[in-house]
Amino acid sequence: MGEDPLLWFGWGVVAVVVAMAFAYFTNYAVGAHSFALYAGNAAQATKVLTVKNIFHAIAILGTLCSLSFFLFGMYQVRRAIILLAQ
Numbered sequence: 001m002g003e004d005p006l007l008w009f010g011w012g013v014v015a016v017v018v019a020m021a022f023a024y025f026t027n028y029a030v031g032a033h034s035f036a037l038y039a040g041n042a043a044q045a046t047k048v049l050t051v052k053n054i055f056h057a058i059a060i061l062g063t064l065c066s067l068s069f070f071l072f073g074m075y076q077v078r079r080a081i082i083l084l085a086q
Contacts, residue, residue, distance in 0.1 A: 005073040008070070008073030011069045012067075012069035015063075015066035019058075019061075019062030019065075020059075022059035026052055026055040026059055029052035033045050036048055
């Protein structure tokens with residue numbers, strides 16, 4: 001991605017949107033899990049719980065990636081300002 005801070009900020013936005021989508025999928029899976037338990041379908045509840053945990057992990061990783069991209073972009077801006085000041 002190079003030295004362009006705007007690209008890093010843009011990828012940070014993309015990563016956070018993906019993380020938000022997976023957070024939504026996590027909440028949807030929690031509802032599906034609760035419904036499967038209520039309906040007495042333990043096998044389905046176990047499968048949905050596994051999917052929920054995967055979605056949750058992806059949402060957390062997406063959030064951490066987003067923060068990393070934003071911080072790296074800020075570092076690039078700081079470096080550019082220092083170079084301009086010299």
